[in-house]
Amino acid sequence: MIRLIFALLLLPLLAGAAPAPRDWSKAVTRSADGAYVIGNPAARVKLVEYLSYTCPHCARYAQASTPTLRDTFIRSGSTRVELRHATRDRLDLAATVIARCTGPAGFAATSERIFATQEDWYERGTRFEQPNAARMALYPQGAKLRALAYGAGLAEIGKARGLSDAALTACFDDTAALLQIARMSDASWKAIAAASAPQPGGTPTFVVNGKAYATLDWAGLEKILRAAGAR
Structure with missing residues (x-):
């Protein structure tokens, strides 16, 4: 009898111990062609974003969208986002390398930080690039981008995400x-042009x-x- 009473008392506790819903914003993979995909692979809503890190419209969009898109739509599993780069200039490419260097686990947070501090590192990078352009022109492509990333302060963003100097060098x-x-x-800009025709296209563009x-x-x-x- 005592065991039966104990079991009856325990049933409501067990019934209320349902597992917490999965946080799909932590599910990040990289496609075969290099795009980062965040969220539930079986999501009802499939969003593609073409982005540029030096695009001020993209920075404003990132700031406005994150609380709802990441923390509600993607987290719930109803929405998946595929992020595709549409680089515009050398600073954009340097930022892209930094973001991707953190891998699937760090890509989303690093991208958000790059957009949040865009005005600062873009201004620093522009000031650095102009007087150092002749010297950097002699560097290989990777070394040129790495110098620009350090000069702009982008490397500091990568280091804050756990990247070492050696890891950054390897990525560049x-x-x-x-x-x-x-x-x-190249594929992104073609897709943007098709989506915007007959007007010239730009970032961000969505599908x-x-x-x-x-x-x-x-x-x-x-x-x-x-x-x-x-939802």
């Missing part, structure tokens, strides 16, 4: 990775469940995502 010297970024960027949208801010995109099933 990885010619295969640089070629992959170049190929992705939601196969349909492209250009010149959208977060408020406009949020409505589209919610209509598609983002």
Whole structure:
């Protein structure tokens, strides 16, 4: 009898011990062509973002979208985002290498930090690049980008995410990775042009469940995502 009473008392406690829902914002993979994919692979809403780290519109979008897109839509499993680089200049490429150097586990947070501090490192990088352009022109591509990343303060962002000087050097010297970024960027700009025609395209450009949208801010995109099933 005592055992039966104890079991009956325990049942409500066991029933309330349901496992916590999975946080899909921690699920990050890299596609075969190098794009980073964040969220539930089976998500109802599939968002593609073409981004540039030196694009001020992208920085404003990142700041406005993160609280809802990452912490609600992606976290819940209703939405998946695929991030594709559309590099615009050398500083953008240097920032791209830093973000990707942190790998799947650190990519999203590093990207957010790069966008959050864009004004600072972009100004520093521009000031550094102008007087040092002739000297850096003599460097190999990887060394040139690495010097620019250090001069702009981008390397500091990578180090704050746990990257050592040796790790940063290895990422900038990885010619295969640089070629992959170049190929992705070329494909991205072609996709952006197609989405924006007949107007010239820019970043950020979005694709939601196969349909492209250009010149959208977060408020406009949020409505589209919610209509598609983002929760």
